[in-house]
Amino acid sequence: MSENPSNPTPAPDVADLALAEAEQTDRIDHGPGWFRILWSSRKARAGIVLLGLYVLLAILAPVIAPYRGDDTSFAPVLLPGGEHLMGTTTQGADIFSQLIWGTRVSLVVGLFGGLFAxxxxLVIGLTSGYFEGTWIDDVLSLLTNVALVVPTLPLIITLMAYSEVRSIWFTILIIGIISWAGAARSKRALMITLRHRDFVTAAKFAGDRTPTIIAREILPQMTSLVAAGFFGAATGAIGAEAGLSFLGLGNTESVSWGTMLYQAQLQGALAQGLWVWLLVPGLALSGLIMALTLINFGIDLISNPHLREDG
Incomplete structure (x- = not known):
């Protein structure tokens, strides 16, 4: 029985099949598009690797550090060498062990302080921008403007100086409460732009509720801005905690890079030849802040394609 020539089976388009296969292979080999853009930047790549090293140090602190950071059972003022790679403090603590254990404090402060701020x-900025022109926007904008003009560092120092609580979580809370205003201002401006887009109007006509519209339609458009804001807030939180601890306003009983600097200058580390005690926590702080800053450069490439040529 012969085939019916009037109804031929359509042959597959070879070009379309090849293109689809190439796109699938590209997705498998290179991962999400945002990560490819981020990884293509030499600055961001260096920042990711450096941050990864800090995270590994924090996770493996019990394995890498030869002693606990609060162990003061050794002879004081030992110079680097022998069983103590970086020497010991005037209290008899191993400097290298304190440096490793202090990584955890800075990462915890950066993570939770950045997330909180x-x-x-985000909540204040999105709410204010979505209800632009209403009394809600007026109240939140006034609150944001007041928070922006208040000098942040003196306020944090004052609150910490008169507080009887000196835990790391209280420090994170204070830093987060003080540091949100700049992020709220930028997110309000973007929200005002996005809420007039066609896809938001379509969602309103479809009967979607306001929280649904914000979560499904608007937030995905703000991912790079939110990520950049987080890394910026984390950088500020790490620096603020170190500064407060250096001034003696943090938890002096904990082992952090800030308390190491505080104890080093308090005990006259340089006069006793313990320059390592003063140098290494400062270098560690600088390296972590630099890693977060470099990653932020890569995030800028995601939101601004004009920067991708230089990477």
């Missing part, structure tokens, strides 16, 4: 700024 970003979350507060």
């Amino acid at each position: 970003t979350a507060v700024g």
Whole structure:
């Protein structure tokens, strides 16, 4: 029985099949598009690797550090060498062990301080921008403007100086409460732009509720801005905690890079030849802040394609 020539089976388009296969292979080999853009930047790549090293140090602190950071059972003022790679403090603590254990404190402060400040700024900024022109926007904008003009560092120092609580979590709370205003201002401006887009109007006509519109339609458009705000807030939180500890306003009983600097200058480390005690926590802080800053450069490439040529 012969085939019916009037109804031929359509042959597959070879070009379309090849293109689809190439796109699938590209997705498998190179991962999400945002990560490819981020990884293509030499600055961001260096920042990711450096941050990864800090995270590994924090996770493996019990394995890498030869002693606990609060162990003061050794002879004081030992110079680098022998069983103590970086020497010991005037209290008899191993400097290298304190450096490794202090990584955890800085990463915890950066993570939770950044998340808290970003979350507060995001909620206030989105709410203010979405209800632009209403009394809600007026109240939140006034609150944001007041928070922006208040000098941040003196306020943090004053609050910490008169507080009887000196835990790391209280420090994170204070830093987060003080640091949200800049993020709220930028997110409000972007929200005002996005809320007039066609896809938001379509969602309103479809009967979607306001929280649904914000979560499904608007937030995905703000991912790079939120990420950049988080890394910026984390950088500020790490620096603020170190500064407060250096001034003696942090938890002096904990082992952090800031308390190492505080104890080093308090005990006259340089006069006793313990320059390592003063130098290494400062270098560690600088390296972590630089890693977060370099990653932020890569995030800028995601939101601004004009910067991608230089990477």
